[in-house]
Amino acid sequence: xxxxxxxxxxxxxxxxxxxxxxxxxxxxxxxxxxxxxxxxxxxxxxxxxxxxxxxxxxxxxxxxxxxxxxxxxxxxxxxxxxxxxxxxxxxxxxxxxxxxxxxxxxxxxxxxxxxxxxxxxxxxxxxxxxxxxxxxxxxxxxxxxxxxxxxxxxxxxxxxxxxxxxxxxxxxxxxxxxxxxxxxxxxxxxxxxxxxxxxxxxxxxxxxxxxxxxxxxxxxxxxxxxxxxxxxxxxxxxxxxxxxxxxxxxxxxxxxxxxxxxxxxxxxxxxxxxxxxxxxxxxxxxxxxxxxxxxxxxxxxxxxxxxxxxxxxxxxxxxxxxxxxx
Amino acid sequence: xxxxxxxxxxxxxxxxxxxxxxxxxxxxxxxxxxxxxxxxxxxxxxxxxxxxxxxxxxxxxxxxxxxxxxxxxxxxxxxxxxxxxxxxxxxxxxxxxxxxxxxxxxxxxxxxxxxxxxxxxxxxxxxxxxxxxxxxxxxxxxxxxxxxxxxxxxxxxxxxxxxxxxxxxxxxxxxxxxxxxxxxxxxxxxxxxxxxxxxxxxxxxxxxxxxxxxxxxxxxxxxxxxxxxxxxxxxxxxxxxxxxxxxxxxxxxxxxxxxxxxxxxxxxxxxxxxxxxxxxxxxxxxxxxxxxxxxxxxxxxxxxxxxxxxxxxxxxxxxxxxxxxx
DNA sequence: GTGAAAGCGCTAACAG
DNA sequence: CTGTTAGCGCTTTCAC
Numbered sequence: 169x170x171x172x173x174x175x176x177x178x179x180x181x182x183x184x185x186x187x188x189x190x191x192x193x194x195x196x197x198x199x200x201x202x203x204x205x206x207x208x209x210x211x212x213x214x215x216x217x218x219x220x221x222x223x224x225x226x227x228x229x230x231x232x233x234x235x236x237x238x239x240x241x242x243x244x245x246x247x248x249x250x251x252x253x254x255x256x257x258x259x260x261x262x263x264x265x266x267x268x269x270x271x272x273x274x275x276x277x278x279x280x281x282x283x284x285x286x287x288x289x290x291x292x293x294x295x296x297x298x299x300x301x302x303x304x305x306x307x308x309x310x311x312x313x314x315x316x317x318x319x320x321x322x323x324x325x326x327x328x329x330x331x332x333x334x335x336x337x338x339x340x341x342x343x344x345x346x347x348x349x350x351x352x353x354x355x356x357x358x359x360x361x362x363x364x365x366x367x368x369x370x371x372x373x374x375x376x377x378x379x380x381x382x383x384x385x386x387x388x389x390x391x392x393x394x395x396x397x398x399x400x401x402x403x404x405x406x407x408x409x410x411x412x413x414x415x416x417x418x419x420x421x422x423x424x425x426x427x428x429x430x431x432x433x434x435x436x437x438x439x440x441x442x443x444x445x446x447x448x449x450x451x452x453x454x455x456x457x458x459x460x461x462x463x464x465x466x467x468x469x470x471x472x473x474x475x476x477x478x479x480x481x482x483x484x485x486x487x488x489x490x491x492x493x494x
Numbered sequence: 495x496x497x498x499x500x501x502x503x504x505x506x507x508x509x510x511x512x513x514x515x516x517x518x519x520x521x522x523x524x525x526x527x528x529x530x531x532x533x534x535x536x537x538x539x540x541x542x543x544x545x546x547x548x549x550x551x552x553x554x555x556x557x558x559x560x561x562x563x564x565x566x567x568x569x570x571x572x573x574x575x576x577x578x579x580x581x582x583x584x585x586x587x588x589x590x591x592x593x594x595x596x597x598x599x600x601x602x603x604x605x606x607x608x609x610x611x612x613x614x615x616x617x618x619x620x621x622x623x624x625x626x627x628x629x630x631x632x633x634x635x636x637x638x639x640x641x642x643x644x645x646x647x648x649x650x651x652x653x654x655x656x657x658x659x660x661x662x663x664x665x666x667x668x669x670x671x672x673x674x675x676x677x678x679x680x681x682x683x684x685x686x687x688x689x690x691x692x693x694x695x696x697x698x699x700x701x702x703x704x705x706x707x708x709x710x711x712x713x714x715x716x717x718x719x720x721x722x723x724x725x726x727x728x729x730x731x732x733x734x735x736x737x738x739x740x741x742x743x744x745x746x747x748x749x750x751x752x753x754x755x756x757x758x759x760x761x762x763x764x765x766x767x768x769x770x771x772x773x774x775x776x777x778x779x780x781x782x783x784x785x786x787x788x789x790x791x792x793x794x795x796x797x798x799x800x801x802x803x804x805x806x807x808x809x810x811x812x813x814x815x816x817x818x819x820x
Numbered sequence: 821g822t823g824a825a826a827g828c829g830c831t832a833a834c835a836g
Numbered sequence: 837c838t839g840t841t842a843g844c845g846c847t848t849t850c851a852c
Contacts, residue, residue: 176839181831189837208630211606212541213829216844221538223603225587232576236562236569243562246590250558254596259603261551262588264572270580277549277585280537282608304534502823507847515821539845542828 173201184209215281223259224469225283227274227297230290231266239385239413240441241458245289245311248462256470258284271297279304285469287311289462293356298322307472309465312358313481323472325464325482327456329359329438332486333366336408336436336454339488341374345406345434349379351393351418353410360385363410363438379404383414390414394421405433406494412437412444415451419493434494449492456486499527510535541607549585550795551609553600553623556616557592565711565739566767567784571615571637574788582796584610597623605630611795613637619682624648633798635791638684639807649798651790651808655685658780658812659692662734662762665778665814667700671732671760675705677719677744679736686711689736689764705730709740716740720747731759732820738763738770741777745819760820775818782812
């Protein structure tokens with residue numbers, strides 16, 4: 169050990185951790201010894217006593233293929249989270265878990281206190297892990313309201329998807345559309361559920377009937393769902409898609425079916441991903457501040473980790489972005 | 495503690511770790527106690543004694559934006575790595591480090607033995623971290639031959655980029671092209687360097703002169719580089735781009751410049767990403783087995799971790815895929 | 821088959 | 837300011 173410097177391990181520890189109360193001469197000697205031996209502290213031992221690891225996990229319950237698709241949700245969340253964690257000098261570890269087996273491993277990893285806190289994004293169904301962690305006293309934050317009732321409740325950051333969807337549909341109503349369909353997102357995800365709710369709420373208020381197909385947020389599923397909708401109601405004159413990618417797929421189907429957008433059918437998306445500006449025609453869509461969600465998640469997590477209380481829910485607003493498609 | 499089961503901690507440990515030499519009655523009692531108390535072993539304490547964490551890091555020295563771009567390198571590597579690690583029941587933790595500060599943190603994280611092994615992909619310049627880890631006895635594998643001489647040398651998995659590029663250029667020569675330019679990749683990355691070398695080697699052998707512009711593997715840089723090349727030699731009749739994305743950018747520039755592909759100018763890319771099939775015209779390109787690289791990296795790492803020796807370099811072959819652009 | 825005891829490598833109180 | 841002492845929570849001989 170670094171008693172090569174002729175001091176106690178306590179002193180080495182002090183130097184390594186930057187304590188000021190060490191004589192300069194000793195400090196230099198220790199530093200030199202550390203350098204010479206290439207000494208690196210064992211973090212497992214350290215965290216055993218400090219109860220900290222200075223690292224934070226972001227769990228994405230999705231396959232790698234999905235995470236790296238052109239769905240800009242993931243990069244934006246990661247960017248927001250990184251910014252905040254960077255500033256706090258915490259290490260972000262990204263963990264993907266697309267299968268049951270891998271999710272079990274994630275449970276062991278996180279409950280085992282390998283990290284000081286855990287964030288979840290893109291959750292599916294009713295997931296007990298967040299509240300399990302909370303019960304163990306491990307800080308947790310979710311992106312998106314967790315489905316099901318959890319005990320204890322876990323804090324989350326979300327956008328007001330219900331309102332966002334309602335705004336989109338209201339715009340379609342205000343511009344004179346009569347038969348407004350929707351391509352809903354997956355109903356095991358809160359974003360899928362809420363956007364469908366917003367659509368239904370608004371339609372109900374205007375006593376129009378709802379025309380619904382369900383996709384999984386991907387472009388291909390949007391194209392497919394649009395075909396279904398055209399079969400269900402050939403006279404529809406508007407579609408609200410719960411994601412821009414699905415809206416993009418829908419545009420393709422509409423073109424193939426010979427419908428003009430927006431003349432015959434108006435299309436509104438959700439997310440405001442980059443391609444929304446480059447589709448033909450550019451998509452009217454609902455913008456949500458994903459990067460900010462990431463930042464807020466990280467901020468709340470750090471707050472929890474330092475013992476502060478955090479509010480249970482933080483809901484950010486959406487914004488309707490008007491372009492040519494509706 | 496789980497002496498609620500009325501046994502020693504040693505026995506609890508045995509049960510939790512699935513030792514067979516525990517009486518059934520006791521085992522059940524312990525399991526029940528574990529269940530009731532929601533006991534979860536502290537992994538820091540465990541790894542302090544076992545010297546294992548059962549998790550493996552994949553370091554991507556890139557910003558989140560870049561990692562999640564439409565460069566399919568990252569998802570493919572991750573997919574390959576995941577497959578192998580999944581089978582070995584090791585937790586993959588993905589770490590991105592686009593800045594110097596974050597890279598320092600990564601150094602602390604990895605040298606501190608938070609993980610049992612470290613993989614690197616998409617390395618830039620001469621990076622001392624891999625050999626530092628190797629010196630500490632931490633298993634390391636790189637994707638792509640590390641630049642510079644390292645001590646000790648670290649094992650790596652790579653494709654034969656030099657040969658792949660040479661094959662591409664040879665194809666252009668064989669189909670009668672006379673003025674063959676290249677859009678090289680970034681010269682701080684081994685893939686950029688090697689593909690340029692392959693191009694130069696092959697041209698030299700055919701006594702044609704080289705016409706070089708440099709990009710950074712992105713689509714935009716390819717479009718830009720192509721403009722440069724057209725200025726440098728308006729009569730060029732072929733371009734080898736060191737990535738498909740750059741080739742895609744080049745196609746756009748060529749179209750804007752009124753050149754027909756492949757009639758006026760032949761274009762060959764590198765990587766065989768998905769869009770290569772959908773460009774206009776589809777790209778002739780060099781396919782490299784990225785998923786397999788990921789798998790091999792993981793396999794070599796696991797082998798190291800279990801004390802076996804691994805060969806220093808594993809070089810996989812590339813394959814020229816002929817499509818309409820050349 | 822099970823318990824007692826030692827110790828993984830570090831930090832934190834407490835003396836001095 | 838620095839060294840000594842005592843664990844952090846687990847696994848692992850080694851007796852019994």
